[in-house]
Amino acid sequence: MSLILPQSLYDDLRAHGEATYPNECCGILLGNADTDALRVTQLLRAGNTRTDSAHNRYNIAPSELIAAQRQARNSGLDIVGFYHSHPDHPAQWSPTDFAEAHWFGCAYVITAVPKGHATDTNSFLLTGTTEDDKRFEPQPIVVE
Numbered sequence: 434m435s436l437i438l439p440q441s442l443y444d445d446l447r448a449h450g451e452a453t454y455p456n457e458c459c460g461i462l463l464g465n466a467d468t469d470a471l472r473v474t475q476l477l478r479a480g481n482t483r484t485d486s487a488h489n490r491y492n493i494a495p496s497e498l499i500a501a502q503r504q505a506r507n508s509g510l511d512i513v514g515f516y517h518s519h520p521d522h523p524a525q526w527s528p529t530d531f532a533e534a535h536w537f538g539c540a541y542v543i544t545a546v547p548k549g550h551a552t553d554t555n556s557f558l559l560t561g562t563t564e565d566d567k568r569f570e571p572q573p574i575v576v577e
């Protein structure tokens with residue numbers, strides 16, 4: 434299961450992480466899922482609502498998520514993933530990222546932003562069916 438992104442959206446989610454540095458950015462990926470790929474066609478930037486520790490925590494407000502679901506449905510799309518940045522940390526998921534991931538079948542995209550400049554971008558597919566058997570699996574990102 435790969436994640437397919439247009440170049441413009443790939444650039445945009447990375448630029449978002451640079452813009453919010455040294456805080457994390459976050460956002461929602463809309464598109465369509467087929468049998469072997471998640472295809473992203475829209476990106477929604479979200480405000481980082483964590484005020485306690487915005488540099489290493491991210492959160493998407495429930496109201497933003499509901500608005501994103503409505504926008505997706507109106508466009509014939511689904512929420513296929515989420516993205517956030519890791520200022521001065523590698524593009525690998527953290528225990529908190531894993532604990533707070535609940536959308537099975539969705540992509541969780543993380544961009545490392547050392548010193549304010551986006552470097553690695555990785556995606557992890559949340560597999561499983563329950564909180565007990567869920568796993569993050571690295572997935573290829575295809576930029577086209």
Ligand SMILES: [Zn+2]
Pocket residue numbers: 517518519526527530543
């Ligand atoms: Zn994270």
